[in-house]
Amino acid sequence: QVQLVESGGGLVQPGGSLRLSCAASGIAFSLYNMRWYCQAPGKQRELVASITSGGITNYADSVKGRFTISRDNAKNTVYLQMNSLKPEDTAVYYCRAEWKTSYWGQGTQVTVSS
16 A cells, blocks of 8 residues: 655744655655645646656745755655745645655645744
């Protein structure tokens, strides 16, 4: 059974930081490209950051210089370090594993508010 379990979300003040984690099980994690998406209320889900199986990263323009995606294949986990958070970063954040088949996690809420 494949599972992607996100954690690390919460309430943070503007300018603060959070580190999201997505722990995968049931897949050959090192073979998968991993992505973080966010979905704000009333908006479509959009890509935030991605990391290939080879470690190549890519970011949405809105988060470049503030967010960092990384992976630890020994722990079957992908991370999203989120710094200098803004109220507009408020959303549910989902991880996605992509290779021959794709899988979604259940999401974790991030709220940036004073």
